[in-house]
Amino acid sequence: xxxxxxxxxxxxxxxxxxxxxxxxxxxxxxxxxxxxxxxxxxxxxxxxxxxxxxxxxxxxxxxxxxxxxxxxxxxxxxxxxxxxxxxxxxxxxxxxxxxxxxxxxxxxxxxxxxxxxxxxxxxxxxxxxxxxxxxxxxxxxxxxxxxxxxxxxxxxxxxxxxxxxxxxxxxxxxxxxxxxxxxxxxxxxxxxxxxxxxxxxxxxxxxxxxxxxxxxxxxxxxxxxxxxxxxxxxxxxxxxxxxxxxxxxxxxxxxxxxxxxxxxxxxxxxxxxxxxxxxxxxxxxxxxxxxxxxxxxxxxxxxxxxxxxxxxxxxxxxxxxxxxxxxxxxxxxxxxxxxxxxxxxxxxxxxxxxxxxxxxxxxxxxxxxxxxxxxxxxxxxxxxxxxxxxxxxxxxxxxxxxxxxxxxxxxxxxxxxxxxxxxxxxxxxxxxxxxxxxxxxxxxxxxxxxxxxxxxxxxxxxxxxxxxxxxxxxxxxxxxxxxxxxxxxxxxxxxxxxxxxxxxxxxxxxxxxxxxxxxxxxxxxxxxxxxxxxxxxxxx
Amino acid sequence: xxxxxxxxxxxxxxxxxxxxxxxxxxxxxxxxxxxxxxxxxxxxxxxxxxxxxxxxxxxxxxxxxxxxxxxxxxxxxxxxxxxxxxxxxxxxxxxxxxxxxxxxxxxxx
Numbered sequence: 001x002x003x004x005x006x007x008x009x010x011x012x013x014x015x016x017x018x019x020x021x022x023x024x025x026x027x028x029x030x031x032x033x034x035x036x037x038x039x040x041x042x043x044x045x046x047x048x049x050x051x052x053x054x055x056x057x058x059x060x061x062x063x064x065x066x067x068x069x070x071x072x073x074x075x076x077x078x079x080x081x082x083x084x085x086x087x088x089x090x091x092x093x094x095x096x097x098x099x100x101x102x103x104x105x106x107x108x109x110x111x112x113x114x115x116x117x118x119x120x121x122x123x124x125x126x127x128x129x130x131x132x133x134x135x136x137x138x139x140x141x142x143x144x145x146x147x148x149x150x151x152x153x154x155x156x157x158x159x160x161x162x163x164x165x166x167x168x169x170x171x172x173x174x175x176x177x178x179x180x181x182x183x184x185x186x187x188x189x190x191x192x193x194x195x196x197x198x199x200x201x202x203x204x205x206x207x208x209x210x211x212x213x214x215x216x217x218x219x220x221x222x223x224x225x226x227x228x229x230x231x232x233x234x235x236x237x238x239x240x241x242x243x244x245x246x247x248x249x250x251x252x253x254x255x256x257x258x259x260x261x262x263x264x265x266x267x268x269x270x271x272x273x274x275x276x277x278x279x280x281x282x283x284x285x286x287x288x289x290x291x292x293x294x295x296x297x298x299x300x301x302x303x304x305x306x307x308x309x310x311x312x313x314x315x316x317x318x319x320x321x322x323x324x325x326x327x328x329x330x331x332x333x334x335x336x337x338x339x340x341x342x343x344x345x346x347x348x349x350x351x352x353x354x355x356x357x358x359x360x361x362x363x364x365x366x367x368x369x370x371x372x373x374x375x376x377x378x379x380x381x382x383x384x385x386x387x388x389x390x391x392x393x394x395x396x397x398x399x400x401x402x403x404x405x406x407x408x409x410x411x412x413x414x415x416x417x418x419x420x421x422x423x424x425x426x427x428x429x430x431x432x433x434x435x436x437x438x439x440x441x442x443x444x445x446x447x448x449x450x451x452x453x454x455x456x457x458x459x460x461x462x463x464x465x466x467x468x469x470x471x472x473x474x475x476x477x478x479x480x481x482x483x484x485x486x487x488x489x490x491x492x493x494x495x496x497x498x499x500x501x502x503x504x505x506x507x508x509x510x511x512x513x514x515x516x517x518x519x520x521x522x523x524x525x526x527x528x529x530x531x532x533x534x535x536x537x538x539x540x
Numbered sequence: 541x542x543x544x545x546x547x548x549x550x551x552x553x554x555x556x557x558x559x560x561x562x563x564x565x566x567x568x569x570x571x572x573x574x575x576x577x578x579x580x581x582x583x584x585x586x587x588x589x590x591x592x593x594x595x596x597x598x599x600x601x602x603x604x605x606x607x608x609x610x611x612x613x614x615x616x617x618x619x620x621x622x623x624x625x626x627x628x629x630x631x632x633x634x635x636x637x638x639x640x641x642x643x644x645x646x647x648x649x
Contacts, residue, residue, distance in 0.1 A: 217603035
């Protein structure tokens with residue numbers, strides 16, 4: 001594995017390139033690519049050309065007719081997805097998107113400009129699917145599809161987190177994330193994917209979740225958190241699993257079940273649902289909110305997503321609440337109801353505590369836990385003591401997909417401001433719809449890609465550092481499981497004084513529960529403000 | 541598959557250094573794996589380390605998964621951050637415990 005340079009050793013060159021982009025091949029070196037998908041994972045998903053290979057090898061062991069497969073795949077998708085055809089046709093290469101990409105800002109590599117990333121695909125489209133390109137070739141930006149071009153696609157479509165910040169600035173509204181999705185889908189046709197996408201996707205297909213946690217382990221892990229909560233405030237939550245007839249099915253990313261600090265967010269869900277007496281169940285079948293299929297192909301995304309509705313139908317619930325996750329919500333909000341719906345066996349979600357009807361989820365029948373909680377707070381259904389979070393000075397990172405994918409800006413802020421007394425926004429061009437990506441989404445959150453992750457995360461980290469220096473911010477709140485994990489690494493690297501929290505961990509710290517014992521620590525076992533002496537000897 | 545020798549034992553690991561056969565593990569193999577991971581050359585390992593490793597192995601046998609980090613420490617009655625105190629980090633602990641490489645949440649931590 002490549003050694004990650006220290007922050008002061010990381011050089012970013014934004015110089016003028018010495019060669020034209022078509023004449024500059026992709027150079028793979030440890031640290032700038034993710035390990036390729038293992039054969040067993042491709043086999044588990046029924047994906048083509050399973051084999052062991054390395055991007056560092058000359059021979060990528062492609063099928064002999066790989067070019068035909070890609071071009072036919074492109075033709076098929078140009079017919080099927082009108083957006084893809086339009087995005088190939090209408091770019092005028094104005095460059096408005098160029099400096100909006102975190103990977104371009106952090107790497108200085110021109111092929112990370114969204115316009116050029118898309119051009120890698122568009123140049124082949126021109127050559128094979130446009131008359132001008134067929135006749136005039138390079139003069140009109142067309143080029144042949146060669147193995148080097150394919151390798152370049154692999155490099156740069158897996159150096160894009162599909163965050164869609166560039167799309168926001170495109171005067172034509174080109175969604176470069178969709179171009180990347182198409183690029184990845186085409187690469188998959190000849191067996192080119194990364195293992196941190198197909199590994200979790202295969203796990204999800206086999207075991208129900210990305211981390212491959214089996215049903216009995218899933219239950220055991222959640223029951224451990226029940227014990228932990230009891231140790232904090234004496235309340236014993238009673239979650240149920242696979243319970244038919246529950247009103248609500250709750251689904252969250254499996255990262256929350258296993259990985260810190262998401263585990264504390266999960267404790268927050270348990271505490272909130274217990275306090276309000278929600279009639280809900282977990283599922284060990286639909287035990288994953290995220291969907292790494294989205295980073296593979298529409299087909300795999302659909303297959304993995306189908307479990308949500310299937311389980312909701314089997315259990316006979318009224319609707320689904322989803323946990324704090326990023327790309328999960330792009331799949332739910334933009335694809336699920338047409339991909340696997342209509343979910344006419346479910347009802348439009350109505351909060352049993354407030355009576356609020358969530359018409360925004362009238363077709364999907366699935367609501368975000370943060371909007372559910374915001375509604376509880378707005379209607380005065382929760383007793384909150386925000387002073388329990390007074391040791392935290394908080395800012396909020398808008399996760400790309402809930403922000404740009406579903407316009408989810410106000411609810412998280414409303415919740416945080418009700419449970420924390422100290423809150424400061426990062427600069428306006430780094431939040432809300434202009435939020436900067438964590439640099440590790442869309443399956444790029446692997447160890448071997450760490451250098452690029454730290455580069456891509458620099459713009460986000462820089463904005464955090466700004467509020468850290470200005471206001472003493474020490475807490476970065478977020479509503480995405482990947483964010484909770486990767487921003488922790490990013491903060492350790494660029495802004496070490498800042499700790500990452502899920503929003504429902506902050507809610508749970510402040511939540512006053514009926515019958516609770518006196519709280520002396522937060523969920524992490526850290527003493528609450530004013531309780532430092534009481535909890536001195538409670539570290540075991 | 542690479543094989544290396546430690547004291548009188550021949551130990552088979554994969555290319556990334558994970559023990560190939562889960563059942564080959566004993567406390568001497570743990571010493572060998574710990575040395576390869578740069579944890580130290582002391583053998584036998586200290587009692588706290590062995591307790592952690594055995595708990596992880598028992599959990600894996602039962603659940604085909606590694607336990608949540610805090611659950612390890614609670615169950616062996618050690619401080620909350622025991623895995624970080626006794627080993628460099630949880631994924632190295634799991635490797636020394638002879639668990640095969642999993643697509644686990646470790647990469648999410």
